[in-house]
Amino acid sequence: MNIETLLYTIGIAAVAVNASSGVLEAGRRPFDLFGMVVVALAAALGGGTLRDVMLDRTVFWIADQTYLIAAIVAGMATFTLVRLVRLPTKLFLLPDAIGLALFTVSGTQAALSVGAPWLVASLMGVVTGVFGGILRDMLCNEVPLVFSGELYATASWAGALLLVGLVVAGVGAGWAALAGGGLVLVIRLGAIVFGWRLPVFTARK
Amino acid sequence: MNIETLLYTIGIAAVAVNASSGVLEAGRRPFDLFGMVVVALAAALGGGTLRDVMLDRTVFWIADQTYLIAAIVAGMATFTLVRLVRLPTKLFLLPDAIGLALFTVSGTQAALSVGAPWLVASLMGVVTGVFGGILRDMLCNEVPLVFSGELYATASWAGALLLVGLVVAGVGAGWAALAGGGLVLVIRLGAIVFGWRLPVFTARK
Amino acid sequence: MNIETLLYTIGIAAVAVNASSGVLEAGRRPFDLFGMVVVALAAALGGGTLRDVMLDRTVFWIADQTYLIAAIVAGMATFTLVRLVRLPTKLFLLPDAIGLALFTVSGTQAALSVGAPWLVASLMGVVTGVFGGILRDMLCNEVPLVFSGELYATASWAGALLLVGLVVAGVGAGWAALAGGGLVLVIRLGAIVFGWRLPVFTARK
Numbered sequence: 001m002n003i004e005t006l007l008y009t010i011g012i013a014a015v016a017v018n019a020s021s022g023v024l025e026a027g028r029r030p031f032d033l034f035g036m037v038v039v040a041l042a043a044a045l046g047g048g049t050l051r052d053v054m055l056d057r058t059v060f061w062i063a064d065q066t067y068l069i070a071a072i073v074a075g076m077a078t079f080t081l082v083r084l085v086r087l088p089t090k091l092f093l094l095p096d097a098i099g100l101a102l103f104t105v106s107g108t109q110a111a112l113s114v115g116a117p118w119l120v121a122s123l124m125g126v127v128t129g130v131f132g133g134i135l136r137d138m139l140c141n142e143v144p145l146v147f148s149g150e151l152y153a154t155a156s157w158a159g160a161l162l163l164v165g166l167v168v169a170g171v172g173a174g175w176a177a178l179a180g181g182g183l184v185l186v187i188r189l190g191a192i193v194f195g196w197r198l199p200v201f202t203a204r205k
Numbered sequence: 206m207n208i209e210t211l212l213y214t215i216g217i218a219a220v221a222v223n224a225s226s227g228v229l230e231a232g233r234r235p236f237d238l239f240g241m242v243v244v245a246l247a248a249a250l251g252g253g254t255l256r257d258v259m260l261d262r263t264v265f266w267i268a269d270q271t272y273l274i275a276a277i278v279a280g281m282a283t284f285t286l287v288r289l290v291r292l293p294t295k296l297f298l299l300p301d302a303i304g305l306a307l308f309t310v311s312g313t314q315a316a317l318s319v320g321a322p323w324l325v326a327s328l329m330g331v332v333t334g335v336f337g338g339i340l341r342d343m344l345c346n347e348v349p350l351v352f353s354g355e356l357y358a359t360a361s362w363a364g365a366l367l368l369v370g371l372v373v374a375g376v377g378a379g380w381a382a383l384a385g386g387g388l389v390l391v392i393r394l395g396a397i398v399f400g401w402r403l404p405v406f407t408a409r410k
Numbered sequence: 411m412n413i414e415t416l417l418y419t420i421g422i423a424a425v426a427v428n429a430s431s432g433v434l435e436a437g438r439r440p441f442d443l444f445g446m447v448v449v450a451l452a453a454a455l456g457g458g459t460l461r462d463v464m465l466d467r468t469v470f471w472i473a474d475q476t477y478l479i480a481a482i483v484a485g486m487a488t489f490t491l492v493r494l495v496r497l498p499t500k501l502f503l504l505p506d507a508i509g510l511a512l513f514t515v516s517g518t519q520a521a522l523s524v525g526a527p528w529l530v531a532s533l534m535g536v537v538t539g540v541f542g543g544i545l546r547d548m549l550c551n552e553v554p555l556v557f558s559g560e561l562y563a564t565a566s567w568a569g570a571l572l573l574v575g576l577v578v579a580g581v582g583a584g585w586a587a588l589a590g591g592g593l594v595l596v597i598r599l600g601a602i603v604f605g606w607r608l609p610v611f612t613a614r615k
Contacts, residue, residue, distance in 0.1 A: 032402065069322055141348045147444070199442065
C-alpha cells in the first residue's frame with residue numbers, strides 16, 4: 001500500500017468516525033433513522049463541504065461518492081449498534097483525534113493548492129476539522145461542544161499554522177503535512193489526557 | 206398549456222406553499238414582518254439554494270426572480286391571513302406533499318444533468334425537498350420536525366432513488382420523473398393517512 | 411485619502427465592529443477563546459460570505475485576508491476588554507448602524523455588478539447586512555435578534571431598494587450608493603432613538 005492509498009483510506013475512515021460521532025450525539029434526541037443519517041452526514045461531510053464551497057472547488061463527496069457511502073454505512077451501523085450494546089464514548093476519542101489531524105491537513109493543503117493566503121489556508125484547515133461537529137450540534141439544537149471543553153479547534157489551528165509556516169519556509173509538502181498533522185494529534189491527545197483547556201470567557205455584568 | 210409550462214407553474218406553486226408553511230411555523234414566535242419573510246424565504250428557497258451551491262450551478266432564484274417574488278408574496282399573504290382567520294394546518298398537507306414530490310424530482314434531475322453519481326443525485330433530490338424545512342426550524346431555534354414524525358424525507362429519498370434507477374435502466378426522463386414523483390406522493394400521503402413512521406432511535410444509557 | 415480608500419477603510423471598520431458585537435453577544439455563554447473567535451468571524455464575515463457563495467464570486471475575505479485579520483484582532487481585543495472593564499452595549503450602536511449601511515450598499519452593488527435582477531440585488535444587500543447577526547445568534551443557540559425589535563433589516567432593505575431604483579433610473583453609482591446608504595442610516599438611527607418597530611406577528615390560536 002503506497003502513501004496515497006494510505007491517506008485516502010485514512011480519509012474515508014475519518015469520515016466514517018465522524019458519522020458515528022454524529023449518531024452518538026443525536027442519540028439523546030428522539031430522531032428517526034433519517035434524522036440520524038442527516039446528522040451523521042452533516043458531522044462527517046459538513047466541514048469539507050463548507051471549505052469546498054467557499055474555495056469554489058468541486059465538493060469532495062460529489063466528485064467521489066465513496067465518502068458519502070462510508071458516512072451512510074457508518075451512521076446506520078452505529079444506529080444499529082447503539083440499540084444493541086452500550087458503546088463507551090471514549091472508544092471514539094483516538095480515531096476522532098486522528099480524523100481531526102487528517103481533516104486539518106487535507107483542508108489546509110486544499111486551500112494552499114488554490115492559492116489562498118496563509119491565514120485563510122490555516123482557517124480552512126480548522127473549518128474542515130471542526131465545522132462538521134458544529135453543524136451536528138446546531139442540528140441537535142445545542143450549543144456547539146467545540147466552543148468549550150478540552151483543546152480541540154486550537155489543536156487544529158496550531159497544526160494548520162505549523163503546516164503553512166513550513167510550506168512557506170520551503171519544507172516539502174509531505175514533511176510539512178506530517179509535522180502539522182503530528183502537532184494536531186499531540187496537542188489533542190495531550191488535552192484529553194491532561195485536560196488542557198483555553199480560558200473560558202465570562203463577561204463582567 | 207404544455208408540459209414545461211405546467212412543471213414551471215407547479216414549481217412556483219411549491220415555492221409559495223413552502224413559504225406559507227414557514228410563516229405558519231414561525232407564527233409561534235414573536236417575530237415581526239421581516240422575521241416572517243426571512244423564515245418564509247428560508248423555507249421556500251433554502252433546499253434549492255443549497256443544492257445549487259453544492260453543484261456549482263447558478264442559484265435558481267437568482268437566475269429567475271419569479272420564485273423569489275412568489276415566496277415573498279405568499280409569505281406576506283399568509284402573515285396577513287393568519288391574523289384575520291384561523292387556518293387549519295391540515296389545509297397545507299396536500300399541496301406540501303405535491304411540492305415535496307416536485308422538489309425531489311427537480312433536485313434529482315438537476316444533479317443528474319451535471320453528471321453527479323447516482324447516490325449523490327438522489328441525495329440532492331432529498332436536500333431540495335427537505336432542507337428548506339430544516340432551515341426553517343433551525344431559524345426558529347427548534348429541533349427539525351423532519352427528523353421525526355410521519356415519513357417525509359424517506360418518501361423523498363425513495364422517489365429519488367426510483368427516478369435514478371429508472372434513468373440508469375434507460376427509461377426516458379419524463380417517465381422516470383413521473384414514477385419517482387408519484388412514489389414520493391404515494392408514500393407521503395400514505396404516511397399522513399396511516400401514520401407510517403420510521404423506528405425512533407433511543408440510545409442505551 | 412480618496413473615496414476608494416475611505417470606503418475600504420470603512421469596510422474594514424464595519425467588519426471589526428461586527429466581530430466585537432459577536433463577542434459581546436457570545437459573552438453570555440461559557441465559550442472559550444476559540445468559541446469567541448468563531449462567533450466573531452461568523453458575525454463579521456457571515457453575510458458577505460453567503461452573498462459571495464450564492465453569487466458565485468470569490469469570497470471577499472479569501473481574496474483579501476485583511477478582513478479576516480481585522481475580525482480576529484477585533485474579536486480578541488473585545489474578548490480581553492470585556493474581562494477588564496464593563497463596556498456599555500450602546501457604545502456599538504452608531505458604528506454598527508454605519509456598518510449596516512455600508513454592508514447593504516456593498517452587497518447590493520456586488521449583486522448588480524454580476525447582473526442580478528433588481529429584487530435579488532436588493533436582497534443581497536440585506537443578506538450582507540444582517541446574515542452575520544443571524545448566524546451569530548444561531549451559533550449561540552438563540553432566536554435571531556433581528557427577527558424582532560427596532561427596525562434593522564427593514565432599514566437595510568429600504569436603502570437597498572432605493573439604491574437599485576436610482577441605478578435603474580440612470581443616477582450615477584456613487585450618488586445612488588450615498589442615497590441608499592444614507593437612507594439605511596437615517597431609518598436605523600431613527601429606530602434606535604424613537605423605537606420604530608414593525609408589527610409583531612401573533613397567530614390566532
